[in-house]
Amino acid sequence: MHQTGAMTVPAEHRQVMIASLPQGRLEPSDFAVRTAAVPVPGEGEVLCRTIALTIGAGQRAGLQGSASYAGAPEAGRVMGGTGVAEVMTAAGGLLPGDVVWAPTGWQEYSMHAPKVLTKLDPTIDAAEHLGVLGTNGLTAYFGVRDVGAVQAGDTMVVSAAAGSVGHIAGQIGTILGARVVGIVGSADKARLLTERLGFAAALDRRSSDFRADFKAATPDRIDVYFDNTGGDLLESALFRMNRGGRIACCGVVSQYDTNNPAGGPRGVPGLLINNRVRMEGFLVFDFAHRYDEARAQMSTWMREGRLTALVTEYQGLASAPQAFVDLLAGTTTGTTVVRL
């Protein structure tokens, strides 16, 4: 144990390591928990204690190696990830006890330069900071508003619509006046979207009637497709886009949990030309200068009861690998949060 100002820090902490890069589907055994020394901060460094982590499907892409925006994690490293943490040591204007958004990784303690930390309102729960007000919510906000450019009266389709980004994207579409159709992986999730989150319709992509259901649910075809999956759903949507339609490419979850990604969707580029469709990939980081705008708007919508955050919670750092496997298997809804 060592003392840092008023805070007491143990000598050792637990970390979740990447034991092996997954071959095929991710398994809990691709990770291993180990005990390591808590780092001692030097001048200008901030030691943080992780309060909660969020896990996103996009992190699986990182484990595929060089093809991802997230860089290339390697076996033997601490698994990366974003969390809410408590500041243990003063530096760069931050004081012990401050609550921050940090690239904690999957570990109990982490050390950072102050500039990578964002101070948060400590009266708001960590799950909200990691969900609606975090990367998931910001991704949904800019993807729907700026990339999808949703207009009132549009038909908007969202894939992985009960997921961390999808459930927020769909609700933002509704708030902006679109008729929103969600695509999910189970009938239970479909009911959740229509009964609790105000989606106009929701479809189970595993249903044998999916093709017919998809047509029936989009009688005016599709103006905006918010794509979290790529693959077959992207291809299906391409064939139903309206002239001038927009496809916001947010994620490719259908291709993450595999070493054998499928070919690209038929209809590219032919259908893009015939229907003058714009397809645009984006990452939330490109909108960093507008995060405050987005968070203020989302907070207002939540206060007004127009935006509901779904969260699936796990307890304890050691549950993180199973939470990740569950997320990829589609058994979680909303933001997946691991509380330490």
Add this chain to the structure above:
Amino acid sequence: MHQTGAMTVPAEHRQVMIASLPQGRLEPSDFAVRTAAVPVPGEGEVLCRTIALTIGAGQRAGLQGSASYAGAPEAGRVMGGTGVAEVMTAAGGLLPGDVVWAPTGWQEYSMHAPKVLTKLDPTIDAAEHLGVLGTNGLTAYFGVRDVGAVQAGDTMVVSAAAGSVGHIAGQIGTILGARVVGIVGSADKARLLTERLGFAAALDRRSSDFRADFKAATPDRIDVYFDNTGGDLLESALFRMNRGGRIACCGVVSQYDTNNPAGGPRGVPGLLINNRVRMEGFLVFDFAHRYDEARAQMSTWMREGRLTALVTEYQGLASAPQAFVDLLAGTTTGTTVVRL
């Protein structure tokens, strides 16, 4: 023969009919020339005599049936197409002897409502009206400027770069300050682009060294890809796009002359996301309100010697099917024109 004002019109004329929708590669035998009565114009109708036709690769897509923007031609109909024609009968402000741009189809005479005709400067040759100042040139202009949004200093790649649209698109890119790399189907065409049209580099996609050549010719990767082909070249370009790059989807010539279109390019949507790439299909008709702007600019560039029009000419209506086959086989360069 009948008289229409001062113009003498024969009783019969020749038409090129679609004899059969092509199975696999297009062949001249998919067309048949027949003789038919010249239509007699009613009130408000304009009879036109075709001076010259242009043929574009996109017309092959129409012969695949419903998948094309061009509608679905059928066996037994006159082959469609755009031409420059002489007005034979006065109507809607047009007078006999006026030269117009018209959806003539592949025939010697055609009849139209005045509103579908555009009066042209009769001192400019028909090949120029059909090339740089016609659909090809306008497509290149808006595709490069508006969809590709080329900026000075960009690396721009054009596929089918010796083709009707490509050779103009590449030159416009150069004029706007880009370093333009053309991809073509022969070493001769590559030389034509660099020696006569000012391309910075040109590559033969049939060369066994193509992959290495492509990398070497795009050391700063690609900011704008003007895609006339789809297929493998689109996939290759996707893997070399810069962050924030734009792909202007103009045509899919790699998939036209077949009944078995290939699957879509790998990397969609994953690479679009990683590199924040925008991919947008367009048709020139959506820019109709700006045709005058484009034609004025292109005329200026030609007068200044900065824009050179390539034309491959055929003589006589009956040569149109062979011209079309040659175009799809890649043996023509620039705008393909059939003079009657």
